[in-house]
Amino acid sequence: MAQFFKFVFASMLGTFLTLVIASILFVSIIVGIVNSASKEKNVQVSDDSILMLDFDYDIPERSPIDPFSDYNYNDFQSKNTVGLNDILSGIKKAKEDPKILGIYINTSSVGGGFATTEEIRNALLDFKLSKKFIVAYSEFYTQKGYYVASVADKIYLNPAGDIEFKGFGTQIMFLKGALDKLEIEPQVIKVGTYKSAVEPFVLDKMSDANRLQTASFLGSMYNHFLLKISNERGINADSLRVIANKLLIQRAEDAVKFKLADGLKYKDEVMADLKSRTNVKPEDDLKVITLKKYKSAETEIKDDLPTDRIAVVYATGEIISGEGDDNTIGSERISKAIRDVREDKKVKAIVFRVNSPGGSALASDVIWREVELARKVKPVVVSMGDYAASGGYYISCAATKIYADPNTITGSIGVFGIIPNAQKFFNNKLGVTFDGVKTGEYADMGTISRPLTESERAILQQQVNNTYGTFTKKVAEGRKKTALGVDSIGQGRVWSGIEALEIGLVDKLGGISDAIADAAKLANIKSYRTVSYPSQKSILESFFGNVSDDIQTSIMKKELGEEYKIYKQIRKISQLNGVQARLPFEISVN
Known part of the structure; x- marks a missing residue:
């Protein structure tokens, strides 16, 4: 009996200590968030200030409004996340702000795809049209980081630093060997010669068709990359290609020699350069403001806000049935948002911002229907982000007009389904067998415990x-093409934005600002304000809804590092359900 009470007491003590630790953790989070939020209130911009830009973080389409989504649970600090919307508006505001004398780009990379990078650039x-200066400095530039920095009047590099300039490459992880060892058979049903979503499960290398399409869109993106750098740096594009092909930038001195950088400086020397540009005495501090603070800076509030509105509906992430969230396109949430702005008489046009690799074909069709209905009432202009492929293109194709960035990855018009047959895995690896009763021939169709029959x-x-x-058919109707014509550029093939323009999948190249301006023109309005949909998660929804998931994700990212992407991809694969219209894999261009 004494042993029993000892055990009970130990259990109660453990529970008590757990609650105490959880309470301390909760209070720490709240205090950290409050402190972080209070710092952003009543921000004042000093005269002769410099706006500092840093993009070394995952850039979302919109800045999060709840502090929990912007919180690092490893060190209890804010991630200082600024969405693409506020990055673009902040740079535009700084262009007209007399208190901002110039921009200081202090970033190594850009936490987004090349289309996001293009819009920032x-x-x-x-901004340079204002004749204000832009100075860039980093200890190391990735290719995306350098692409942004290439617009600067002066590009400085740490004397011991480096510039990554080697050309584009992308790599696919193939799981066939692992599945073979586990005796799991991926049963694939697909349409599309180029629909390579299933290749990682059934092949151990890229098919010829997939290699062809990848080389094509990657080459298109790379040519654009070289051309734009050539324009700003005054270096022939062919010369840039040689520099990359021969990996001629191996030391900091090489970057200056081949004119990719203007000088080698330490941070204090860059600060001295900035002081000279802003007439600050050497002994005084620079007036530097971060974009996170600048977006919260007080601005003159106009009492006569325009009545007419352009609604920007954000659709970001994988497409699923149901509600979704700020990082997932839920068919219910997004279709409701489109329906709301369609019925709102103050909204004269809709800009549908799509950044998605696709997902559920059924959910895509639900959203397509609302876009189709909205287009009959008012202009709907799609603005494509890093991705608008497969299901992402499905939900876009009914729009009045489609904009894509040159480096947007789009198309992938094709569908597939995968049902794993794990019978041998269960039988031979685990010693598990299955048996059961059914009322009809197809009652257990889709189970992973046996292979599909021929009829199934x-x-x-x-x-x-x-x-x-x-x-x-719906792409043909929306793009005014024949079904055969769409099939000839479909078959699951992926295209760059430039290629998509050439074959008629998009109407114009440009970013979200261009799409908004065109929407206003189509609606025949000159004075308007933009409103964003759907509404973002509140603080309470975030904390009580997904804070545990955020903590888990934060820990996994810290522990796995670069391998987190592999873990995330495998997890996505395991959650596939129904017919899919999605990209073959997460395309990461390096």
Whole structure:
């Protein structure tokens, strides 16, 4: 009995200590968030200030409004996340702000795709029209970081630093060998010669078709990259290609020699340069303001805000059925947002911002329907981000007009389904067997405990064929093409934004600002304000809804590092359900 009470007491003590630790953790988080939020209130911009830009973080489409999504649970600090929307508006505001004398780019990379990088770079090019200076400095530039920095009047590099300039490459992880060892058979049903989403499961290297399409869109993106750097740095594009092909930038001195950088400086020397540009005495401090603070700076509030509105509906992430969240396109949430702005008489046009690799074909069709209905009432202009592929293109194709960035990855008009057969894995590896009773021949169709029968495979193939037919038909209607014409550029093939323009999948090249301006023109309005949809998660929704997931994700990222992307991809694969219209894999261009 004494041993029993000792055990009970130990359990109670453990529970008590757990609650105490959890309470301390909760209070620490709240205090940290409050302190962080209070620092952003009543921000004042001093005269003769410099706006500092840093993009070394994952850039979302919109700045999060709840502090929990912007919180690092490893060190209880804010991540200082600024969304693309506020990056672009902040640079535009700084262009007209007399208190901002110039911009200091202090970043190694850009935490987004090349389309996101393109939009930031274009905003900086527009800023230069003000004749204000831009100075860039880093200890190390990745290719995306250098692409942004290439617009600067002066590019400085640490004397011991480096510039990554080696050309573009992308790599795919193939799981066939691992599945073979586990005796798991991926049963694939697809339509599309280029629909390579299934290749990692059934091959151990890229198919010829996939290699062809990847080389094509990667080459298109790279040519654009070289051309734009050539324009700003005054270096022939062919010379830049040679520099990359021969990896001629191996030391900091090489970057200056080949004119990719203007000088080698330590941080204190760069600060001295900035002081000279702003007439600050050497002994005084620079007046530098971060973009995070600058976006919260007080601005003159206009009482006569325009009545007419352009609604910007953000659709970011994978496409799923249901509600979704700020990082997932839920068919219910996004279709409701489009329906709301369609019925709002104050909204004269809609800009549909799509940044998605695709997902559920059914959920995509639900959203497509709302875009189709909205287009009949008012202009709908799609603005494509880093991705608008497969399901991402499905939900875009009904729009009045489609904009893509040159480096947007789009197309991938094709569908597939995968049902793993894990019978041998269960039997031979785990010693697990299955048996059961069913009331009809197809009652257990789709189970992973046995292979598909021929009739089941034929049924699933017909479903996939029907979905592809529906997909191509709707693209044909939206883009005013024939179904055969769409099929010839479909078949799951992925295109860059430049290629998509050439084959008629998009109408113009440009970013979200261009799409908004065109939407206003189509709606025949000159004075308007933009409003964002759907509403973002509140503080309470974030904390009580997903804070545990955020903590888990934060810990996994810290422990796995670069391998976190592999873990995330495998987890996505395991959650596939139904016919899919999505990119073959997470395309990361390095």
